Amino acid sequence: MARHDEKSILLGGIGGQGIVYATTLLAKALFAEGYYVAQLQSYGAEVRGGAVIGWIVYSTQPIVSPFTDVFDTVLVLHQKALEEIEKKKFTYTRLIVENDLVSSTIEADYRYPIHRVAKKLGLEGNENIIALGILAGHGIVSREELRKLLESNKKNIRALEEGVKLVARD
C-alpha cells in the first residue's frame, strides 16, 4: 500500500502573478512525462494582491488523495503566499523563494531574483514561467515538456530558459 514515489509541489504567490496558470502548466508537463497527476488551486475571487496557491501531487501510481499539507517542494513568488502557507500549517522539505518579494529573514533553501531578471530582460509578466524554468533547472520537471507546452509564445520560451539558467548559475 505504500507509495514511496509520491511527490508534492506547491506554488504560491499573489493574484496577478499567474500562479494558477503556472501550476496548470507544471501539472500538464508532469502528465506528459507519464506521471499520474492531481492538480488543485485556491479558486475564487483571488483579486490582485491576495494570496494564491496551487498544488500538485504526482506519482507513477494512481493518486490516492489530491489533498495534502506536506510538500516536497514549495516555490513562492510573494511573502503573502508564505504567510498563507504558515497559517495553514503546511510543512515542506525544500523552499524556493523569489528573492526580493519574500522577506530576507525567511530561511529558504534557494533564493532567486526572478523579478529583477524579468525586469532586466523585458520579461515582466512572465515571472511565473521563469519560476517553472527554476523547477526544470532543479530537475523536478522536464524542460522539454514545458517547452512543448509553451512553444506558441516566444517570450515564454525565453522566460523558461532564463529560469533554467538561474539554477545553473548557483
Place this chain on the structure above:
Amino acid sequence: MNRVFITGNEAVAYGALAAGCNFYAGYPITPSSEIMHLMARELPRRGGVFVQVEDEIAAINALIGASWAGSRAMTATSGPGFSLMQEGLGYAVMTETPLVVVDVMRAGPATGQATKPAQGDLMQARWGRHGDQVLPVLAPSSPQECYDLVIRAFTIAEELRTPVVVLSDEFIGHGREVVELAGEVRIPSRRRPRSAREPPFYSEDPRVPPPMPRLGDGFNVLVTGSTHDGFGYRDTRSFDTHYKLVKRIWDKIWLNRDTIFDYEAVGIDDAIIGFVAYGSTARSVAKSVEILRREGIRAGYIKLKTLWPIDTKPIEVLAERVEAIIVPELSLGQLVFDIERAAKNYTKIYSFNKVGGGEPIYPRELVELARKVLSR
C-alpha cells in the same frame, strides 16, 4: 482507451457526450460553468442542441420537454440553481422523465461562498421536492468518476425512466487529474409503446418502467404532474389512483436499489476503525487509511458512489466489526445520520466536519482523529 488530463467538470461534459447526451439547457453558475462551456462548444458540432436559458427554472423545464421529444438531456448547476430546479425535478419524477442534473456543490446556504467547495446538498438532492418521491443520487470522488458516473447516470435515467442527480463539488470540478476515456459507450434505448393500448404510465412489475411515448410520434397522451392513471388521465380525487402511482414510482427506484447502489470497501475485513465518506472527502479518507495501515493501525473505509437509494447493510457489517466509525463531511453533518441509523449502536460514530474557505479535510486530520478515538 484515451488517457487525458482534465478537470472534473470537463470529465462530466465528456462523460455526457460519450453517453449520447444531445440536449443541454443551463444557466452558468460557479463552480459548474465549465461543464456548460464545453457543452456549448461541443453539442452544436455533434448535431445536438445547446440552449443558454434565463434561469435554472427554465433549464430544468427545457430538459423535461427535450426528454419527451426523445433527447438525452443534461444540465449542470450549483446550490442556488439546484434549489430553483427542485420544482421541475419533482415534475420529472411524477412524469417519469429521464434526465441528468449535475450539482457541483459549493458552500451555502444562499449565495454562501460561491467559489468554495462543500457537501451540503446531500439532503436536498434526496428530499428537495415536496411529496412522496425518490430519485437516484450518484457521487463521484474524482474526475475519472465524474466521467464514469455521468455515463452511469444516463444509463439509470434511461433504464428506469427517471431523473438522476450527480453530486460533485468544487474540488472535483476544478481539480485536474488523469482520466481514461472509454472507447465506446452503450446506453440502453428508451422503450417506446408499440400501440396506444400499452399504458405509458403503468406497468405490472413496478421494477420495470412503462414505455415512454415520444412527442410527435402520434400518441395522444397527456403528460401531467397531477395524479394520473396508466393512460395519463388526471385523477385528482381518488385514493387508489394516487397511491398506485406514487407507490409504483417509489418502488421503481427502491426495488432496483441493488443495481443502483454502488460503493467501494477497502480494508474493512480486519479493520478496528472505519470511515464512511463520499466525494472529494473520500480521497482524504483513502489516504488516511493508507497512512494508518503503514503505522500498523488496521483502518478501513467505505466510499459511497451512490448516495440514494442506499443499502445500509455494508455499513451495518462494518459497524459490527470496528471500535468506531468516523464520518468526515464538508458540511455540518448530513451523511452521518445514515451511518448512525445503519450502525444500530454496534459502535461509536464520530462526525468530522469542516466547511468554508476552500479548506479540504486533510488526511493528517483524520489520522490524528483515528488515533485519538482509538486511545479513548
